[in-house]
Amino acid sequence: MGAKAKKIILIxxxxxxxxxxxxxxxxxxxxxxxxxxxxxxxxNAILRFFSSLLNR
Structure with missing residues (x-):
């Protein structure tokens, strides 16, 4: 997608x-x-995932 199209979509x-x-x-x-x-x-879900992953 071109920069012009992104600008139009943003506007x-x-x-x-x-x-x-x-x-x-x-x-x-x-x-x-x-x-x-x-x-x-x-x-919070991502934090719980990594916390449980590191605490195994």
């Missing part, structure tokens, strides 16, 4: 994010909160 995603925040800020906050929870849970 479209940012525009959609801004649109979502202005039209429904509560739902946008819920989505960000849920995504953050998924990232934290995934990171």
């Amino acid at each position: 479209v995603v940012l525009a959609f994010f801004v649109y979502a925040v202005f039209t429904s800020p509560d739902k946008a906050a819920d989505i960000v909160s849920n995504l953050w929870g998924v990232l934290v849970d995934g990171f």
Whole structure:
């Protein structure tokens, strides 16, 4: 994928994010909160995996 295409995709995603925040800020906050929870849970799972791997 070219640099120009990546830039266009990034602009479209940012525009959609801004649109979502202005039209429904509560739902946008819920989505960000849920995504953050998924990232934290995934990171904790990776830490548990390596911890159990090293403690064997």
